[in-house]
Amino acid sequence: SLSGLADACIDSFEFLPWDTTVPGLSPAVHLTSEDLASFLSSDWLNDEMINGGVDWILQRAGPGSRSRILNCLFIQSLRNARSQSVSYSPQKFSPINKAIRAGTVNLVWFPLLVSGNHWTLLKIDLVQKTIAYSDSLRLTRLLEELALVQWWLKTLLRSSDDFDIVEPDFPSPRQLDSHSCGIIALSILASILLEFSPLWSPECAATEQIEWFLRLSSMFEDGDDFVSFFFIASAYYMN
């Protein structure tokens, strides 16, 4: 219940440091207690909060999962790479790039900021060679971002064909407020990769915010258990 979750939040204030970094997350994430507190407000989610939630999901999905989630800042890495070279040629090939090229990944999910202010979600199906785009506001169309992703995939897969753009084959809740798009993206990912339910809905928006606060707060209690795994399976590093 909402009141039970609220009590759990209040209890967590007993052990949460007020000014530190959340432990147990990958080196790609620098989530602070201040970011953590923002989950309980109607503040917009920043990249660290999205990447923190993604990291939490990936740790629990385990190394055997054939799904990966990209760091949300990866789109800017692609922009940097595109501005320097005709083909995608990073300094060093990251684990996700190696995994895609080796065919050990089937699905790649990509939380994507569009128009500089709205979190959306891409699903890249490497088997069907399709890309599906989910926008909780149903208002945006991807152009530049999609071109960058196609460019990246074509180089990685040594292919000249674009992936087909298809409608999402996963539930995509409709956002009615002005701040939930980031939580919706995390909720969709948790429902698919971890089979969490229920999926985000306008009615449970507050509950979902508290749930994410509590999930990431729990890293202060058990964070170290997952660190070693993540150094091995850090498959969504940028660049």
Next chain:
Amino acid sequence: MSTPSGEDVKPDTSKIRIGVQFNGQYMHSSVSTPLLFSYDWTEVFFLYKKTKPLAKLLIMFCERIKVDRKNIRFNYEGVNISREETTAEDLEMEDGDVIDGQLWQEGGSFER
């Protein structure tokens, strides 16, 4: 290497060339959040001590391109360089390696 007087001088191996690159894009502009941002791709190389915290180098870079440090996330090979004490040695950086700078992101809707 030797000095004019003929004495041998060992090259300073404690320093390496570290590049920092940044390609700002735009943040949405609306009535309530007028956050326009645009910056052409830039790359700057520094000769820097491997054991010195990178925080100072990143501040120098931000000052050079006149962008507030708070607006950029820096990472090297997927490692977020946000901790004040992180050094090039910690990250096992080699001469000529480049740190990637990316614009800070935040989203919720089209209007606050």
